[in-house]
Amino acid sequence: MTDAERKRTGGGRPGRGLTLADVARALRVSKATVSNAYNRPDQLSAQLRERILSEAAQLGYPGPDPIAATFSRRRAGAIGLVFDDPLTFALVDPAEALFVTGLGDVCEQAGVGLVLIPRGSSDDFVQRAVVDGFVLHCDLDGDTRVDAAIGRQLPVVVVDGPARTGAGHVGIDDRAGAAAAARHVIELGHRRIAVLALPLQVDDRSGPADAMRQRSARSHVIRQRLAGYRDELTATGIDWADVPVVECAPYSREAGYRAAGTLLDGPRRPTALLAASDELALGALRAAAERGIAVPGQLSVVGFDDAPTAAWATPALTTVHQPHYDKGRVAAEQLLKPAGRAETILPTKLVIRRSTSTLT
CATH class of the missing domain: 3.40.50.2300 (Response regulator)
Structure with missing residues (x-):
């Protein structure tokens, strides 16, 4: 890259408002090629992608704005998880931790993120969340957060709560x-x-x-x-x-x-x-x-x-x-698979250990 090109694109100094078009012009490639280097790496050879990323970094280009990319793709690349309980409880309760693990494993394999949405006094968190769908671990009758999620016309799966029209459902008897x-x-x-x-x-x-x-x-x-x-x-x-x-x-x-x-x-x-x-x-x-x-x-x-x-x-x-882990796994699979939302009731069984005995 020539000194003139560096000067025209900001000289590699951060904060100059470099755009993807600036980087493409400096590297003498198309904007689509630079975009693919960040968003669709399978479309480029490993050598070309590495050259683009390396030289873009030297220019001080941090990559496409994630919010703008979300709007252009019309995908957030993440699902939202809504709890009845405070997040502080949901992350330390042993049963809830298993549920989140099952959900997270499927998300990781699918290459999508998991957004934890806190319990609020209104539906604002659900209405503002930048996600592609919701798993709602909510069991209250008439929970307006479920209404808000369904109203956004995104995929929705309700876990444990009452089954709702327009949403998948996972629970136990x-x-x-x-x-x-x-x-x-x-x-x-x-x-x-x-x-x-x-x-x-x-x-x-x-x-x-x-x-x-x-x-x-x-x-x-x-x-x-x-x-x-x-x-x-x-x-x-x-x-x-x-x-x-x-x-x-x-x-x-x-x-x-x-x-x-x-x-x-x-x-x-x-x-x-x-x-x-x-x-x-x-x-x-x-x-x-x-x-x-x-x-x-x-x-x-x-x-x-x-x-x-x-x-x-x-x-x-x-x-x-x-099966807490399976409950999270099935909820995520329902949400991420096209036409995969359904009613799933998982089995329970009594496990007899030493805290019970015949009355004497």
Whole structure:
């Protein structure tokens, strides 16, 4: 490249507003060739691409503006992941981490990015996100973020929440999984059974949840799990109104610990706890240990999720397994495959470990 060419294109000094056309002119190639070097490398020989990138760097050209490239291609090269929970929780909860891993593996293989969209007070984050589609891990009835995503006429897959017209859906049979957990403790002879429930609303209320509170639950997942517990207990002749249901909010292991402590300190201590997640069950194990209540000798505990922490608990936790990794994988595959969106219900199974035993 001559001194005159360097001078005409800015001399390699950054900040001079070099364009792709400037670089093409200086290198005596077409604009399409320079564009291919950055955006479609398979269209050039390795030697030509390396020469273009090397000489463009000497000129101080940083490459095409990614925002402008997005508009010109009409593709962002990324999908958006929307959570019900704060991102800080979603990235550390063992079950959620498996789900994100499954999603991320498919994105990586497909060469697309993953944009984590935080929970906000409105739909703005969903409406502004520069993505090619959405996976919404949202289980609230009437969640307007799902409406906003579908309204953008982009591919949408809802995970765990109610199936929606115009969107794919991936989930499990929460009701059947919970019924299996309840059936297990009933078969072990337990009749004084209590439930540790996930939050029923988004108001961070904790404590006993009466029948009206249960009926008004916006969370699809916990509503289905409560129904599964109720199905089995009432079929055995246990009055559901006599089963303590304690809402644990804000959702955490600590909330499960507090709720279990209240039940275990009460006048009619349960002999079995059905926890709607492993995190709540792990909190219950700690509450029992601090009170000298033997698990499973005096108290059986069943979780839901089979997160990696369940097998390492003391004692190892009996729980309902659901395939978190596969849930993320299938959601991503549905989103990225043309005409691939459908209704997919993944299997669950009861995993019996050492936190449950026959009532003596």
